[in-house]
Amino acid sequence: MKIGDLAAKTGVAPRLLRYYEEVGILHPFRSANGYRSYGEPAIERVLQIRELLESGFTTEMIREVLPCLDDPRPAECVVKVDLEALRRQLGNVERRIDVLQRNRDAIKTYLQIWEESPGVTSDS
Amino acid sequence: MKIGDLAAKTGVAPRLLRYYEEVGILHPFRSANGYRSYGEPAIERVLQIRELLESGFTTEMIREVLPCLDDPRPAECVVKVDLEALRRQLGNVERRIDVLQRNRDAIKTYLQIWEESPGVTSDS
DNA sequence: ATTGACCTTCACATTAATGGAAAGGTTTAG
DNA sequence: CTAAACCTTTCCATTAATGTGAAGGTCAAT
Numbered sequence: 001m002k003i004g005d006l007a008a009k010t011g012v013a014p015r016l017l018r019y020y021e022e023v024g025i026l027h028p029f030r031s032a033n034g035y036r037s038y039g040e041p042a043i044e045r046v047l048q049i050r051e052l053l054e055s056g057f058t059t060e061m062i063r064e065v066l067p068c069l070d071d072p073r074p075a076e077c078v079v080k081v082d083l084e085a086l087r088r089q090l091g092n093v094e095r096r097i098d099v100l101q102r103n104r105d106a107i108k109t110y111l112q113i114w115e116e117s118p119g120v121t122s123d124s
Numbered sequence: 125m126k127i128g129d130l131a132a133k134t135g136v137a138p139r140l141l142r143y144y145e146e147v148g149i150l151h152p153f154r155s156a157n158g159y160r161s162y163g164e165p166a167i168e169r170v171l172q173i174r175e176l177l178e179s180g181f182t183t184e185m186i187r188e189v190l191p192c193l194d195d196p197r198p199a200e201c202v203v204k205v206d207l208e209a210l211r212r213q214l215g216n217v218e219r220r221i222d223v224l225q226r227n228r229d230a231i232k233t234y235l236q237i238w239e240e241s242p243g244v245t246s247d248s
Numbered sequence: 249a250t251t252g253a254c255c256t257t258c259a260c261a262t263t264a265a266t267g268g269a270a271a272g273g274t275t276t277a278g
Numbered sequence: 279c280t281a282a283a284c285c286t287t288t289c290c291a292t293t294a295a296t297g298t299g300a301a302g303g304t305c306a307a308t
Contacts (some may be wrong), residue, residue, distance in 0.1 A: 004284065014285090015267065023264095033274060035285055049222040056180025058264070065231060083238055088233060093228045097221060099175040104217045107189060107210060114207055128254065138255090139297070147294095157304060159255055182294070 001038045003028075010046040023059040025049060025066060055096065065089045085124065125162045127143045127152075134170040141170065147183040148174060149190060179220065 007014045020026040026045065028036040045066075052062050065087040087123070131138045144150040144158070150169065152160040176186050184243075188209040 002285075012276075013267080016265080018287095033285080035274085044179075048227075052227065053251095053265080054180060055220050055223050055227075056178060060245045065227070075139065083235070086235055090228065090235065091233045092182055092226050093231065096179050097224045097228065099179050100217050100224065103179075103189070104221065105178065106212065107214045107217065111207070126255075140295080142257095143295075157255080159304085177295080184294095194282080 001040070001042070003036050003038070004045065006038045006042055009043050010050070012046055012050060020049060020059070020072070023063070025059055025062050061089055061092070125164070125166070127160050127162070130162045130166055130170065133167050134174070136170055136174060144170070144173060144183070147187070149186050151181055185213055185216070 001009075003017055006012075006017060017026065017036075021028060026042065026049070026063045028038045028042065031037045048066070049062060052065070053059070057065070064082060125133075127138045127141055130136075130141060141150065141160075143170045145152060150166065152166065155161045165225070172190070173186060176189070177183070181189070188206060
């Protein structure tokens with residue numbers, strides 16, 4: 001699968017797919033002509049990257065969190081997992097969930113107040 | 125409370141407190157000399173802003189989410205709440221929670237695998 | 249009254265993520 | 279064979295959030 005195909009299937013611009021490779025969170029191989037070549041798993045991978053980026057993770061954090069789930073990274077990497085970083089990021093994720101749940105509840109409560117008292121919405 | 129005090133109590137640099145005012149998510153009053161003056165609630169407020177920023181929200185989204193929870197914004201604002209935006213952001217928050225929970229579970233599972241099989245950690 | 253520690257505004261620099269164009273090679277369709 | 283549609287690398291621009299410094303006003307203490 002070439003970069004344009006992956007872009008089409010994920011909705012992520014080729015420019016970004018190259019960027020993700022540059023920062024080390026996506027690892028296509030190269031075909032003879034030098035074109036990047038992606039496997040099927042890359043689709044899921046890219047979507048996960050987008051989710052994490054939109055959740056406020058940096059590419060650096062993502063690099064720690066997606067260690068050996070790489071497509072063309074064979075078993076040697078299985079050894080280089082940084083457990084410490086992974087635990088740190090787990091704490092990170094859990095704190096974020098906490099924050100978001102608190103804010104979700106706050107917004108919900110706020111909305112309920114307005115929905116219960118019918119009347120003014122966004123006037124003028 | 126002056127800007128330096130608020131910075132000390134929240135750990136957020138004065139520069140940023142001014143920035144948050146500029147983008148309309150923090151509304152100090154001014155004392156006679158022109159100094160910004162913050163009330164006690166500003167502390168909680170700033171901490172909440174930090175949490176949301178670190179969870180990937182932009183200041184613009186925050187402006188929608190923290191509508192009338194302002195310190196010195198009297199009752200007139202009670203009318204200008206953008207319910208539509210608020211509902212949109214609620215969906216946003218819920219999607220994010222979802223993403224994070226999935227990733228938390230994935231990381232947890234991954235960690236368990238490594239913790240169960242004792243041996244190699246991060247060797248050089 | 250001067251010093252030091254605050255505060256003000258203004259402006260420019262940086263970082264991460266992203267957009268976009270230039271210059272050139274490759275592949276595919278006609 | 280040529281043109282269109284890809285791909286490559288390189289470089290420069292933008293946006294949001296932040297850092298930092300200049301030039302100057304205020305205030306508390308000595």
